[in-house]
Amino acid sequence: MREEPGGPDGSFEERLKAARGRRGLDDPKTPKGFDPKGIESSPMGIGLRVGIELVAALVVAVAIGYGLDWLFGTKPILTALFVPVGGAAGVWNLWRVFAPKTG
């Protein structure tokens, strides 16, 4: 008993970990919690995500443009202006999601 890893000298956490390991309570193969980036990594999940992010930004932009047009009475101008901006915001959304992590 005395020679076990994390013996009586170890901290409580170490001893608990060793005890749990002996009982097989901590399965070393299953990582603790699962990767939030991995949950939607199926091709269909990614496709759906891309579509939703792009369209969502566009919907918001068109709504803002239309609302401002209605407010200022400049019917098509601001809507037309906000559509490309919305598209850019959609791409920006996607870049945030799928950008390679650099530190």
Added chain:
Amino acid sequence: MAAEGHSGIDALSQFKLAPVFGQLGDTLHISQANVMMAVASALTLLLMWVGMSPRAMIPGRLQSAAEMAYETVMTLCVEQIGHEGKKFFPFVFTLFFFILFGNLMGVFPLFFTFTSHIAVTLGLSLFVFLLVTFVAIKEHGLHFFSYFVPKGVPVVLLPLMVVIEVISYLSRIISLSVRLFANMMAGHVMLEVFAGFVVMLGTAGGIFLLPAALSLSVNVVLIGFELLVASLQAYVFAILTCIYLHDAVHLH
């Protein structure tokens, strides 16, 4: 339900709301969705209450489920938001289980999936959005608005980038709600369509019985898939809420 009286597949009528409880429900505008929301809340409470009532050292099945539910959401909060995440645990827990039970109940016959209505999911995501914004302003005051000013951008591009950032921030409402709504609705439409195939081909008889059986097996697979989507989407909603809360607390 589908293909009743006429030959087409009516995949969308399953989402129609109707008053329940007769005259009373008609007056108070209580629909199946309201009842199912109450049932989802009651089931969550029941799981926690009945599950935790034994308070055993070695938990039974229900207690294990209740403890796992608690631990999963707690890990989610702490891992995603950080130490401050514990403050938001009750909110995320409620949100996750409300959606989870709403999604899961929809797989059973005679139940109504309230998460397949954009009104419900939009309400939920608007609430999340308002909470996140409120938390961010409370934590950082006016400094919160620096969130919309990305670093390292040339001054010339700054006005454009701020507009893009604001739109991107607002688009969270849409993307959060549409993701849940679209997943749930698509799954139920698929189920209904293939169930319609089974009925139509089955009644035709003869050589059509083979494709009917195939459609039935597809439906069995779809039910399993629905179970996966139901829990995954509830989890995604909760985790995205946590990520947004992280942004609100830590600002980038």
